[in-house]
Amino acid sequence: MPLLYPLVLAAALFGIGLYGVLARRNAVLMLLGVELMLNAVNLNLVAFDAWFADVMHTGQVLTLFTITIAAAEIGLGLAIVLSLFRAVRTVDVDRVGADR
């Protein structure tokens, strides 16, 4: 398989995720955009691991680490979004700062 297939797919997913983070008004869906960008990174790591045929499986092990970090990030992020919702009764990022 050409190495370019996964790399270009990862580039496309990263751009879509970036759009989601910047364009979404709902804070929870902004976090979904971050997850999508992290997945693009994972795809790159796995593709380069397969390309190098690495004995230590560096790429795939780092992918597992990224998945763990992403799980920690979404847990903390959603806790922060929940406490934000309790404080100002909205998760709309356009309105959160505007009321003050």
Add this chain to the structure above:
Amino acid sequence: MSATEVIFLLFAAVAIGSALLAMTSRQLVHSALWLVVTLGAVAGCFVLLTAEFVAWVQVLVYVGSVVVLVIFALMLTRQQSTISAEVTSNRWTAAVLGLVASVGLGATVVSGFHGERIEGRRIGTAESIGDALFNDWVLPFEILSGVLLAALVGAIVISRAGADR
């Protein structure tokens, strides 16, 4: 073109299409469910890229728990207005930036790696990944379990501190 490449391109098309739907859908829960499709298609790509174990972890952690967490959060933060899925006023700036990022990254990898091929000589089975993880990567692995524990305790503390008020 081999069958693997055709299946990979199919998965890639599904992933990109559902990612676009997830990021643009006006229904909040639909966004989360389209993200399930995206992550599942990426897991399929992992299998085709010889990363079997990572694909299963992706299905377990992302599709199984992260999306469930997100749906819980969406339901707990439900607002009166149904238009909260709307995009911000600077959506065109965001679209241009996303496009620039995609095209820039795409051009970089095309100019750097065109003509290279993946042979798939070392399959990432559970056995080989476990060997690598617990022989070569055991210290980062243990540190990461500390990070995960700290993040989970932090999440509990943050959400409880809000409930007291």
